[in-house]
Amino acid sequence: MNLTGIHHIAIICSEYKISKEFYVNLMGFPIINEVYREERNSYKLDLALPDGTQLELFSFPDAPVRPSYPEAQGLRHLAFQTPDIVEAVQELEGKGIKVEPIRIDEHTKRRFTFFSDPDGLPIELYES
Template identity: 60%
Template sequence: MLNLKKIHHVAIICSDYKRSRHFYTEVLGFRILLETYREARDSYKLDLEVGGQYQIELFSFPNPPARPSHPEAAGLRHLAFEVDDIDEAVFHLNECNVVTEPIRIDETADKRFTFFADPDGLPLELYEK
């Protein structure tokens, strides 16, 4: 048995580093742990802290290939973030010109949630605690 403890990080490749850096730090409010420019790859790597426990690694590469991001496509379906107050979080996103879906109720957990997208169309979810 591997005895895996937790998810350490999620890595995201963006198409426009400056736009995605702004989105993840200014709109979503993640704290920058480390920002590195890797000259040999002409690439940035931005380590972000999520809730004091997890990390998102935001990468830029020259001309990354597009990836289908349909909700039912094979692969990562979406990335979900827990919030205490979904109404407050949705209001903030909308104030930042981020479009959110209507808030729904998870039929099995009876919790409220909604979806939105990052600048590259990666599906993101807010899930109320």
């Protein structure tokens, strides 16, 4: 098997317009494609990350909420790499996003922090 990277990460949101605003305007991910699938009453929004990875944002009517935070089975969190975590935190806080205090990874000695998307999905910033 010749796997070369992650193509996309899919997220199901509760309020499509709110999540679209968060990921496009607050996080700054450019839109690749947006489709409304009438037969499913569902939106699918493809967003570009700088390394070529994509985020897929879905809306589904009556999708169940996340069972617990953060230790539910399945996806635990998304982690985005940044060269300057302090600058990234300041930008997020300037946009009204609450960010946890910056911590040091005990194993790698790198700085990291967490914040949440509109549905409470944990998002990590990890300084590269």
